[in-house]
Amino acid sequence: MRQRPIDHFIVDFYCAAPKLVIEIDGESHFTQEGQMYDLERTRVLEGYGLRIVRFMNREVMNDFEEVCGQIEELIPPTPL
Template sequence: MNYLPYNKNLVPRAKELRARMTLAEKKIWHDYLRNFEHRVYRQRPIDNFIVDFYCPKLKLVNEIDGDSHYEENAQEYDRQRTEILEGYGLKVIRFTNAEVLTNLAGVVILIEELLPPNH
């Protein structure tokens, strides 16, 4: 599918989230994704969600999960959300705040390993 539904009603919230990125989001953005070889959007509305980082060229979504994502209801919500996003042909990868803050080099390696050849 080439078309991703863009929910313009989420734009104000996305702008707010961009202005208030978590420490882990700031780290991966400033130290890696901001200068990624393909354009990456921060806090991008897709369907009824706002994804943390989205690279349209690679159809790649990077999610940086804080502690709230590990509560029982949140895990089910994230599973359903990932399933919907994958239904649009997107690859969704998730990292914890701790992974980004303590092992950014490892996170970068994992992202690079997931990239298609000749990306």
């Protein structure tokens, strides 16, 4: 997982196999303009068949293990 350009966006984290985009949202995402931008961005990315999951910065900083657990639930197990 790492940053990756998709269309004209750079997503925070991208995991190709499960087609999962993970976004970490800071304060700029909570303005009206930021929320409208995120809605359009999500619409475009979902058009490529991607799933988008968002976490707030403070969630990642204060409850990292919980965030990781939620992400793990979104990724199917790898066949042995």
